Amino acid sequence: MCSLEEMTLLRLEEAFLAMLAHVGSSILQPLLLAGPEHSEPWARECLCLLQQLHRSSEQLQEVTEQSLQSLQKRLHQPCTAGLESLLMLGSADRILQVYMEYIESYTSCMVVQVFQQVAKRKSRYWRVQFGLLQKHLPGMSFEGPVDAVLAQALRQPLVQHLQQCVLLLLQLRDGLGKSHPAQELVTQAITLYGNLQSFLQQALDQATATQALWHSLSSRLKDALCTPTRRLLQDSQDVPMTATPLRAERVLLFDDALVLLQGPAVHTFDLRLLWVRPRRHECTFCVLTPEEEFSLSARDPLGRAVWQWKVSRAVSQALRGKKDFPVLGAGPAPSEPPACRSVAYTFSAEGRLCQATYEGEWCLARPHGKGTLKWPDGRHHVGNFRWGLEHGFGIYLVPKATEDQFDCYKCHWQEGSMCGYGICEYGSEEVYKGYFRAGLRHGFGVLDSAPQAPQPFRYTGHWEQDQRSGYGVQEDSSRGERYIGEWQANQRHGLGVVVTQAGVCYQGTFQADKMVGPGILLSEDDSMYEGTFTRDLTFEGKGKITFPNGFTLEGSFSSGAGRGLYTQSVLDTAALPPDPSSTHKRQLGVGALPVESRWRGVYTPFWDFAHAGCPGELQEALLGFQVQSSRELRRSQERGSPEDAAGGTEAFLEDLLRPRQPAALRRHLGEALSAAWHPLGKLLRTLMLTFQATYAGIGANKHLQGLAQEEVKQHARELWAAYRGLLQVALQHKGQALEDEDAETRDQRVHGLMLPLVLPSFYSELFTLYLLLHEREDGLYSQGISSLSVFPDTKLLELLDVHKHLWPLKDLRLTSNQRSSLVRDKCFLSATECLQKIITTVDPREKLEVLEKTYLEIEATVSRVLGREHKLPMDDLLPLLVYVVSRARIQHLGAEIHLIRDMMDPVHTGGRYDFLLTALESCYQHIQKEDVRLHRLPGHWDLRDLR
Structure with missing residues (x-):
């Protein structure tokens, strides 16, 4: 059977429900009818707040009615309905949520003085309504200003009901035996409703303090700061606090922002992007924000402790998006705000980020982690950040003057600049795949012209400061020729070889994109000219022509427009026809273009990686030329490192240390060279790209067989040295040293072990050259x-x-x-x-x-x-x-x-x-x-x- 306390709770819920109904009909509904009808923003805001308060009141009535029904069911069926069936016990969290929404709605109206605005109209009407309501709210005074009476009538029933609920629940718990199964349930409800009382009192206190603050500020400051949901938590006029170096006259802590008033200027800082750091001085602590760093100093350590504690708790509240429950100071102390957060912010200070919006991860007031940065002019960066700067993989879009055209940079970044490997798709439809330094193309890279360009080309080679410089190969499809040699400032400059689809090849020295001085020219029928040229490759000066049948013509040559070739020379017909096997003597580039220095731009990133100790974060940006799409690049970046499937950097270094016999070493090297994630595999694939760019297609010319042959051998030597370099790093991680290798042993390893492993990667192009030569x-x-x-x-x-x-x-x-x-x-x-x-x-x-x-x-x-x-x-x-x-x-x-x-x-x-x-x-x-x-x-x- 039901206890006396349960009967009392039932009558309490009946009285509270009736009181809510009378308040709703006598105050809330008339408030909505008497609400401001103006079109000004403040009038619309007041009406929205009143509507929200009315909805919250209706929800409160609904949940109270359900609670009453659960009590009535318990009264009539005590055997089948236990105490857990009571809504205020079994679903206390649900009731709590409804109460808190009503409290928030009420205090929002209170803060922006909605009741005062409404009370200005029909004051006599409200006096009549108060008379009708007086008998339902005993103990309440209906004297005083109308807005104050309205505010009291809307909160007094809730305050009284919570007080009585807690008392009755305490009595109910005391009446139950200690071993009663509902003892813990009732205790939890008592704690919950007690915390709700504290929360209500705190909300009322904060609303009262906030309302008083708006009265103390000028209308301009009030308009700038006042919002219905904002609450004042601390004022430097109550606990003195100064800010340096900003020299603020007043410091205000709200539940969503820290505000510094400095004359006519108002500095507002979003609490979600505010970090608190202690200082050595016992009266001061540091505040970090995305664009400002300043100190808050109190008169004494106690004042500093109060402010630092309240600021930290307010930051935690703002990040969670709700107020603490139980209120600050009740229950266990909440944890410190996290150093890393995800928030959107628009920069306003002058600089490269002015007006840019960053959305993503932060740490200590700086973009740190994954994020997106957008500028008003359409620039867009998505990727990784470290301490405020782009760092790691990122995709950067730069709009062009033409609509719907962008330069798209899918690159690795270092401290705000492109650095490392990247793929760039320009608005002109040119595509660059290669290395950057300080935002400029620098190192090895491949540039493809637009497919529909008037003069399509592909350049594969070295870059310096955004210009072709060093060794490189350029294929000019429109002219049907390929240049292999040295560059400077985007022009052919130095020793070089040109091969053409027409079968004409020449070698010599280039200056400002033109061939100058002595050189060699080979015609399609294997006639060879050795001598000097003009810039348009016509014979000029002393030279020698060797014909396929062995005849030679040696002397002086000249030419004029439309006059053909003039010569004063000696024809030697005594020479024997050349042996076909001697065609290797006419190999271009051999000796002129040292094989050791041709592709240093490919090896440099690998050795930078090895000398740094093979860190995992650098391996992703190492020789990424086998990755063909931004999707694959991004997938690689999201995995953390592309070698995860094999256990990461430490795994392949550990694997290097396993003792191996020659056959096992050969298998290990073969697996490493064939693995796309392994540094050796990446290096080999990039070398394959350079080999194809030089000797496939237009470059498939028999006069380049010697150049290609020595290049393959050099790659085998370099790859063996690369393997030894990785082995040295692995041994250094174990505190060991790599034994020196004499020249004879090195040559045996290169020719007997490495060359057979790498030759298949170059075989197709190389064998084609042998076919042409023979x-x-x-x-x-x-x-x-x-x-x-x-x-x-x-x-x-x-x-x-x-x-x-x-x-x-x-x-x-x-x-x-x-x-x-x-x-x-x-x-x-x-x-x-x-x-x-x-x-x-x-x-x-x-x-x-x-x-x-x-x-x-x-x-x-x-x-x-x-x-x-x-x-x-x-x-x-x-x-x-x-x-x-x-x-x-x-x-x-x-x-x-x-x-x-x-x-x-x-x-x-x-x-x-x-x-x-x-x-x-x-x-x-x-x-x-x-x-x-x-x-x-x-x-x-x-x-x-x-x-």
């Missing part, structure tokens, strides 16, 4: 192969003068099983199939191993024929090898042989592999001979022809 030889070789293919096996063996006792075929009557066996061994078929595998790999060592296995297969076949172990002398080997080569029909064998010769490990020079390669080369040269092409094979071998 095109004539391979053409003759193909004709020879075609001529030899018309002979049946036995006839060809006979014509090649292979001794018949070495033939794998005999005049026997064969059974089916024997025929199968002989077909398998027919005319060195296993050796032929083995040699054909030479084109299935790009590794020179593996190609040499294929050649060795071919030789062993030839010997094994002969040994089976003879029925004993047999070592072939040179007289027998070479004819058999010619036979195998002719039947293997390997295309471009000359290009293969020369690439193997140039790229094989020097340790094999003079050894078994060198001997076998020389033998293969001799066979290749023999097949080119005119007698072979005319089906006139020698009846006897002259070994001198094969060497």
Whole structure:
């Protein structure tokens, strides 16, 4: 059965509900009808506040009615409805929220003097209404100004009801046994309603103080500061406080802002962007804001403590967006405001951020973390900030004069300037991918012209202070030519090579974009001119022309408009035609463009990264040329670092320290070079980009084969040094040192380990150059192969003068099983199939191993024929090898042989592999001979022809 306290609570709720209804009908509804009807902003604001107060009152009535219903249900069904069914106990938080909304609405009306504005009209009407209300509000005085009576009538019922609720709940708790299951529930409700009482009293006190403040200020200051929701928390007139260096006359702390009054000037600081820091002086503390830093000084330590505590708590309140509950000073002390926050702010001080709006993360009054910065002129930066400056990855948009056109910079930043790798898409549709320093293009980079530009181009090379300077390659599609060489101030300047689609190539010294002084010009038919040129590349002065047939023309040359070429020179027809194999002597750029200094701009960022100790935050900005889109760049930045999948920077450094045998080291290097996130993999991919830019397309010219070959070898040396550099960093992290490496060991590692691993990345372009260089030889070789293919096996063996006792075929009557066996061994078929595998790999060592296995297969076949172990002398080997080569029909064998010769490990020079390669080369040269092409094979071998 219900207790006496519950019955009393029921009657209390009934009386409170009736009182709310009378207040609503006698005051709130007439207030809305009597509200200001003017169109001025203040009148509209008053009406909105009254409407909000009326809605809050209706919600309060609704929740009180629900509470009353729960009490009535408990009264009539005490067995089925426990104390937890009472709304004021089981749903106290919900009631609390409704009460607080009513309190906020009421105090807002109070602060901006809504009641005073309304009371000016129909004062006699309100006297009549007060008379009707008096019997429902006993103990309340209805004497005095109308606005004061209105304010008291709207708050008095709430104040009294909360007081009585707390008393009755205390009595209810005391009446329950200590072991009663609802004991804790009632205790929590008592605490909640007690805190609500404190909150109400604090809200009334703050509203009264705020209202008094507006009366003390001039109308101009009041208009500037007064808002319905703003509350005064502290005034320097109550607890003295001064601000330096601003010399404020008065300091006001509101629940949303700190205000300094300095004569006619008003300095308002958003509390969400205000940080408090103590000072050594016991009476002073420091205040940090986005654009100001000042000190607040009190007369004594107690005053400083009061202000610092209140400012800190107000900042915490502002960041949470609601007032403390319980009120300040009640319950456990709230935590200090966080140093890092996310708030929007518009800068007003003069400078680069003037009128810019920043929205994002802050720390100690500075943009710090991820954020967005927008300027009124349309500039837009999204990315990372550190202590107020752009730092890390960011996307920066700069509007152009033309509508809907922007320069888009997707870059890494350092202390407010672009620094490191970035992709920039200009409004002109040009695209730059490369490095920046201090906001300018600096270091290695690639610039592509607009696709529809009148003169489309691509520049791949070094930049200094936003200009092409240093070594670089530019492809001019409209002119069909490519320049490879040195630049200065956006012009070709220094040693350089030009190759054209028309087959004309020239090398010389450039000055102000024009070729000057002596140079070399190679025509499409391989004629070569060595001498001086004019700026438009016409022969001028002393020179020498060497024709493909070996004739030379040496003397003085000159030309005039429409007059052709004039010369006073000597024609030498005694020279022999040049050997096709000597075409490597006409390689351009070799020696003129030192291979060590060509792509230093690619290696420099890597070594900067290594010398810094391989920090994780720098790896993302290291050689990002394999990233093709801003989406991938941004995804990489959001992951924190692109190597997360492999465990980060520490993981790959730790992996370097694992002891490895040569085979395991080779696998490790192969995995590192193929990984897009690994520094070695990034370096290799960037080098591939430079190689393609130099030697693919227009650059695929046979006269650049030597330049490309030495470049690949140099990359292998540099990548081995890069691996050693990373290993040194890993050892330094462990407090160890890297052992020195002598030149011989280094060369063995480069040629035997690194070169075979990196060669596949450059093989396509490099082999194309070998094909072009040896095109004539391979053409003759193909004709020879075609001529030899018309002979049946036995006839060809006979014509090649292979001794018949070495033939794998005999005049026997064969059974089916024997025929199968002989077909398998027919005319060195296993050796032929083995040699054909030479084109299935790009590794020179593996190609040499294929050649060795071919030789062993030839010997094994002969040994089976003879029925004993047999070592072939040179007289027998070479004819058999010619036979195998002719039947293997390997295309471009000359290009293969020369690439193997140039790229094989020097340790094999003079050894078994060198001997076998020389033998293969001799066979290749023999097949080119005119007698072979005319089906006139020698009846006897002259070994001198094969060497």
